[in-house]
Amino acid sequence: DAGVTQSPTHLIKTRGQQVTLRCSPKSGHDTVSWYQQALGQGPQFIFQYYEEEERQRGNFPDRFSGHQFPNYSSELNVNALLLGDSALYLCASSFIASQSTDTQYFGPGTRLTVL
């Protein structure tokens, strides 16, 4: 059973460019959440997708956008990159259940460096 997968592993971009990160959820999961982890910090929630719609959003600007596909996979897009966007981007998947809290399972992350 494959876990959460993310691509690419590493990415180097320059300021002002745009980037797309990809995530495939764990088998059986229908919800994808994205987190940004700056160096030495805990992950910060960006947004969450369920049924191909953004359901929740953290305190991130509109430069951060996403998409969820019918097969539950997801993309994170960041426009007009800033140096401060350099971070590890983590994808987490879960399954919405009405009777219990969902446990989020994390992928290995994509390390984005903005020069």
Next chain:
Amino acid sequence: AQSVTQLGSHVSVSEGALVLLRCNYSSSVPPYLFWYVQYPNQGLQLLLKYTSAATLVKGINGFEAEFKKSETSFHLTKPSAHMSDAAEYFCAVSEETGTASKLTFGTGTRLQVTL
């Protein structure tokens, strides 16, 4: 708003000694609490979670945590540290809303295990 405070950004213990990593939470509703571990250059792995079923929660790799409502704490312990436990540990809180919920993380505690 929910929040998590992890006391001590770095903890060092000898191999075989007790591990104690501290986590205090703030939540306006009964919380769901998690401990995740992150090894270098990897994503987050779930150690254990509290979802109100039992106050003492046992997780993987010999770790356990006790939920104390009166102290708003969820400290992580392990009776005997092993070299392989060296990693970054994150406490997280999630507020149950009946749908997939976002996680709010602490800033992490780096555990060093010495011979």
